[in-house]
Amino acid sequence: MTPVTILGLGPMGRALAGAYVAAGHRTTVWNRTAGKAPEGAVEAVTVAEAAGELTIVSVIDYDAVSAILDAEALKGRTLVNLTADTPRRAREMAAWAADQGIAYLEGAVACPTTGIGTPQGLIFYSGPRELFSRWEAELSVLATPMYLGDDPGRAAAFDVAVLDAFWNALAGVVHAYALGASEGISAAELTPMLRGLGEILPSLIDECGANLESGEHPGTASSIRSARAAISHVIAASETAGLETGALRAARGYADRAVADGRGDEGFSLLTKYVAARGDGNGSAS
Ligand SMILES: NC(=O)c1ccc[n+]([C@@H]2O[C@H](COP(=O)([O-])OP(=O)(O)OC[C@H]3O[C@@H](n4cnc5c(N)ncnc54)[C@H](OP(=O)(O)O)[C@@H]3O)[C@@H](O)[C@H]2O)c1
Numbered sequence: 001m002t003p004v005t006i007l008g009l010g011p012m013g014r015a016l017a018g019a020y021v022a023a024g025h026r027t028t029v030w031n032r033t034a035g036k037a038p039e040g041a042v043e044a045v046t047v048a049e050a051a052g053e054l055t056i057v058s059v060i061d062y063d064a065v066s067a068i069l070d071a072e073a074l075k076g077r078t079l080v081n082l083t084a085d086t087p088r089r090a091r092e093m094a095a096w097a098a099d100q101g102i103a104y105l106e107g108a109v110a111c112p113t114t115g116i117g118t119p120q121g122l123i124f125y126s127g128p129r130e131l132f133s134r135w136e137a138e139l140s141v142l143a144t145p146m147y148l149g150d151d152p153g154r155a156a157a158f159d160v161a162v163l164d165a166f167w168n169a170l171a172g173v174v175h176a177y178a179l180g181a182s183e184g185i186s187a188a189e190l191t192p193m194l195r196g197l198g199e200i201l202p203s204l205i206d207e208c209g210a211n212l213e214s215g216e217h218p219g220t221a222s223s224i225r226s227a228r229a230a231i232s233h234v235i236a237a238s239e240t241a242g243l244e245t246g247a248l249r250a251a252r253g254y255a256d257r258a259v260a261d262g263r264g265d266e267g268f269s270l271l272t273k274y275v276a277a278r279g280d281g282n283g284s285a286s
Contacts, residue, residue, distance in 0.1 A: 021039070055080070056081075079097060094153075217268075
């Protein structure tokens with residue numbers, strides 16, 4: 001079995017290393033802070049000592065990746081970067097790796113640590129197709145690998161798009177608990193109602209995607225004008241409760257612009273065209 005190296009032993013790096021150990025690979029690990037190696041892995045003292053034919057890095061961001069990488073030790077070998085960051089930084093890192101003579105694959109873990117080591121887990125990859133094919137069997141030990149194309153920024157592009165929905169939704173959930181609490185609603189009372197929302201989201205996402213593909217945004221079941229009024233009620237109640245309203249105001253801003261364009265009778269999916277920041281601080285232009 002191919003020996004593998006994992007650089008970075010946060011919760012994700014430890015899960016990655018654990019999956020290789022469990023699958024029987026000789027697994028060498030390194031971390032800035034020593035003593036975090038999972039059982040069965042071999043802890044190296046330096047990155048140069050740890051680096052092998054297949055080296056995977058998973059740390060907090062690309063500044064940390066740049067701080068720890070040893071280009072000399074990785075020259076002529078494969079580096080798979082499973083650290084999350086932006087598409088622009090992913091492309092810059094790929095260009096740097098090419099300059100250093102490092103075979104480089106970009107990746108983004110699209111599942112929690114509990115998915116690692118199982119086929120239910122998902123990891124996005126982008127970069128040279130032949131490099132992905134060469135290591136596909138080894139990468140499949142970690143999770144189901146999804147190859148997204150040559151452009152090294154593409155894995156990060158998918159990652160930030162999915163995380164955009166995830167973090168906005170989760171921020172909405174904590175905001176809802178705070179708004180509920182301001183009216184004396186306990187978390188236990190609200191939880192089943194919020195779970196109910198989760199159940200209708202898949203069909204709403206399907207509809208939004210289909211509308212964007214077809215270019216038709218029917219507002220017969222619910223119009224932008226109606227959604228705008230509903231969002232305004234949530235903003236007003238949040239203000240009364242002394243809560244932040246920035247995210248809600250951004251959403252109402254998209255609806256305001258659609259209504260001003262005379263498209264208030266169309267459906268919510270049309271607002272995708274009104275997300276672009278306006279630079280006045282009300283759409284987070286910075
Ligand atoms: N955890 C998850 O569920 C999950 C899910 C999907 C994707 N991811 C992605 O996986 C990556 C790793 O995440 P994580 O959950 O393991 O925890 P993390 O807190 O994002 O990263 C912790 C790791 O980064 C290292 N680190 C931080 N700053 C550093 C620096 N300046 N120089 C060198 N090393 C540095 C830490 O080393 P020390 O131990 O020395 O502090 C540790 O190894 C991230 O890009 C994250 O977005 C995580």
